[in-house]
Amino acid sequence: MSKITEIELNLQHDSDDIDYSSLPILDEKDYQFRIKSLLQLASSQDYTHLIIYGDREHYSNIHFLTGYDPRFEEALLILSLEQEPTLIVGNEGLDYSAIIPFNLQKVLFQSFSLVGQPRGKSKSLREIYQSAGIQKNSRIGIIGWKYFIPIECTNPSKIFEIPYYLVQELINLVNCENLKNASDLMIHPDYGVRVSLDVKELIYHEISGTKASRKVLQTLQNLQVGESEIDASRHLAIDGDPMSTHPNINFGLENVLPGLKSPTYHKRLELGEIINICMGYRRALVARTGLYVRKKEEVPLKMKGILENFYAPYFQALCNWYEALHIGASGDQVFQAVKKSIGDFKEFGIGLNPGHLTHTEEWTNSIFFQGSNHQVKSGMALQCDIIAFPGEPYGGVHIEDGLFVADEATREIIRTQYPDSWKRIEHRRQIMKEILGIDIADEVMPTSDIQAMLFPYMGNTKIVLSKI
CATH class of the missing domain: 3.90.230.10 (Creatinase/methionine aminopeptidase superfamily)
Known part of the structure; x- marks a missing residue:
């Protein structure tokens, strides 16, 4: 020693x-490249769609891909090779999402809003999923903020750390065997984007x-x-x-x-x-x-x-x-x-x-x-x-x-x-x-x-x- x-x-x-003033600015080109890289990785693992969850604490994945960080509310970002990205936000998130420097589909889902705020003007979650191209045979990667390993649970790919109601509506729409935890695509130390x-x-x-x-x-x-x-x-x-x-x-x-x-x-x-x-x-x-x-x-x-x-x-x-x-x-x-x-x-x-x-x-x-x-x-x-x-x-x-x-x-x-x-x-x-x-x-x-x-x-x- x-x-x-x-x-x-x-x-x-x-x-x-x-x-x-000399700080770099993250622009549309940067975010589109990140989304493309993630989708290429998802496609190599046979996913047709990625559903990325975010809230005030778990904002980093959506923020990395769009520049948007959920603040008071929850949010979902749906990505696929077939359609443009869909961002699902609550009442206050809809206005705040204007900070995203590129065009994408923005959908109001008022259940993401704080309790007691207006409801009744948005589509159901099932309708939103379907509009994003999700159907019975879709293969969905669900990205929250962590993935799991065998010492933690029996089937790590089937453990989802995002709110249950979001997964339940997917189960009602998609074959359950086609849902997997895909958080590793973002943060795995060997290949995460x-x-x-x-x-x-x-x-x-x-x-x-x-x-x-x-x-x-x-x-x-x-x-x-x-x-x-x-x-x-x-x-x-x-x-x-x-x-x-x-x-x-x-x-x-x-x-x-x-x-x-x-x-x-x-x-x-x-x-x-x-x-x-x-x-x-x-x-x-x-x-x-x-x-x-x-x-x-x-x-x-x-x-x-x-x-x-x-x-x-x-x-x-x-x-x-x-x-x-x-x-x-x-x-x-x-x-x-x-x-x-x-x-x-x-x-x-x-x-x-x-x-x-x-x-x-x-x-x-x-x-x-x-x-x-x-x-x-x-x-x-x-x-x-x-x-x-x-x-x-x-x-x-x-x-x-x-x-x-x-x-x-x-x-x-x-x-x-x-x-x-x-x-x-x-x-x-x-x-x-x-x-x-x-x-x-x-x-x-x-x-x-x-x-x-x-x-x-x-x-x-x-x-x-x-x-x-």
Whole structure:
């Protein structure tokens, strides 16, 4: 194991260096290409139609294909090779669907609207299905937000995670054996159409990662002992960009341990306790969990040795994760690289995968598990996400940042067409290699301004761990 040391790093950034006018615009050509790619994949698996469900929480598939994200209501997108796409929406979704930058059939289905809103002006669900060309012998792939594997159920292809009434009406219309769960077409790590992303999507990941990381750093640098969690959350200065998760600002192990807790009004920051700061925009989440002190002398007596016994092996595991990441690497190779540093996951307090795929939702899928043969591919957007909570005496630590993987041709497009993003990526790569001592591959594109930085004293962001 490399020697882990503390080094001083003066973190500065220009909060105004994001030129939003240069952001790529997703247009009709992009969405039509995505729909065509999905339909080609569906056809290869003998589907005649795809029915894609979305709601406020599970918006990513429809959003990826149309730019439309269900907000208050539910929605269905029906695709086939024979007819133009059909988008089924509720009362408020009908007007909002004007944001879609291409023509498609829009159908009002008022049962998708909120309870108590007007009803009676729309066709029945059966009539809508039939108008979209669905009949008895149609072969339907149903896409919700997850697929299943044999250890979960007897017949995974026949388990549907979308609302029952939508499936029931299909059963009344189509031979039941012709209905299958097809969510894998979107998110399977080997062939899902949302796994290897185009350059425009990757640039949005870079922008989101830049913003999220700066919000987290800004919050850490402005925390004050005695302020409440809700007061501290104001340091995030959240703007109008949609978020993928609720922001987490938590003080004290009792508030940090639940993992997903929103800031409270009553818990106030104390010196020497575990804290958590987490901010997620669509396409990027950045999180930091650790001990809030400003220098080594403030580490509580019961936590003496936290750097040597806990942070050092964790940081080494973090470095191993990044250094094992390259195009063609298997998920198991990265998993084993992490395990090499920390040993038994359970004993070290790790209960989830050490990383995952990400997109507009925070967690799309994961290839990082023991025995995984799924390979890292160009265009993958990933989260390094190693959550360790072994309990007393050290509490926990969590360093989470996003990145994407880009082959040489993709990197050249970014360098020439999106020079601002490229400049930020190159600067982060330089810090990781020359200051943190992490030997990342050429294809690893960091999107966080604090990528892989472990602050051993969370009250002092000038001190980070390094292998140099």
